[in-house]
């Protein structure tokens with residue numbers, strides 16, 4: 001299973017109750033894709049015979065017919081040949097994603113004796129960890145709202161004893177109420193095995209700050225990558241939501257040992273993630289970094305000028321957290 005295919009599948013699954021993988025996405029994927037078909041996670045749907053309306057065309061027609069013109073497949077605009085869309089064979093194919101089978105495969109390597117239990121639409125109790133902690137997966141981003149999820153979660157232990165695995169693209173605003181209720185949140189993609197369509201069980205329990213052995217002079221940055229909560233030197237950081245997302249990316253890279261957070265990834269975080277509507281300029285990123293540096297310095301009682309040493313700018317490439325003295329702990 002390639003990294004990209006697993007993530008692609010989970011991102012599509014987060015987009016609604018009856019997720020579809022488009023043939024255009026699937027066309028380039030080889031044996032791993034065939035395995036998904038063989039396992040019944042993907043089922044091919046009948047080929048498309050029509051195509052969505054022309055974008056930016058004033059013909060006003062709805063669905064377009066797909067016709068063959070000169071050996072090419074074309075979604076034809078009845079009014080304007082310039083608005084025609086040339087398709088290839090892969091475009092006509094699409095695949096339904098079987099969420100139940102997908103979730104079963106995700107948990108197959110985790111060592112839980114029982115298969116996942118479906119608690120509601122797009123919500124599964126995957127299994128339990130030590131000390132009665134339950135792990136509940138929410139696959140569809142639309143299900144991650146209190147009015148939908150709380151009635152379903154009555155079947156699980158109270159919030160401090162339940163980990164919610166949340167779908168890719170879950171916005172900070174959607175996560176916030178569950179964090180406030182003291183659920184432990186883990187991102188599905190963060191809990192995913194790096195090369196496989198499988199969850200890593202060790203990613204699902206909160207990590208106590210006790211786990212980190214501190215050396216003299218270390219300053220602990222405790223961060224919940226999905227929350228809006230972080231502490232630096234034991235003092236809560238006050239940050240805007242998007243600044244927090246930027247800090248989470250920098251901290252994640254530092255904790256993974258890669259150290260450098262790429263500028264593109266940071267710009268994306270600042271724009272609100274992959275589906276962020278508003279692209280941002282590098283100047284905005286610089287301002288965000290500056291606010292984060294100030295927040296770190298003020299939490300740790302350091303002079304503001306120290307900020308540039310805590311988060312180091314690598315010209316045009318990105319930013320790096322100074323580890324040590326900073327030690328990152330994800331909670």
Ligand SMILES: [Zn+2]
Nearest residue numbers: 054057059077
């Ligand atoms: Zn048209």
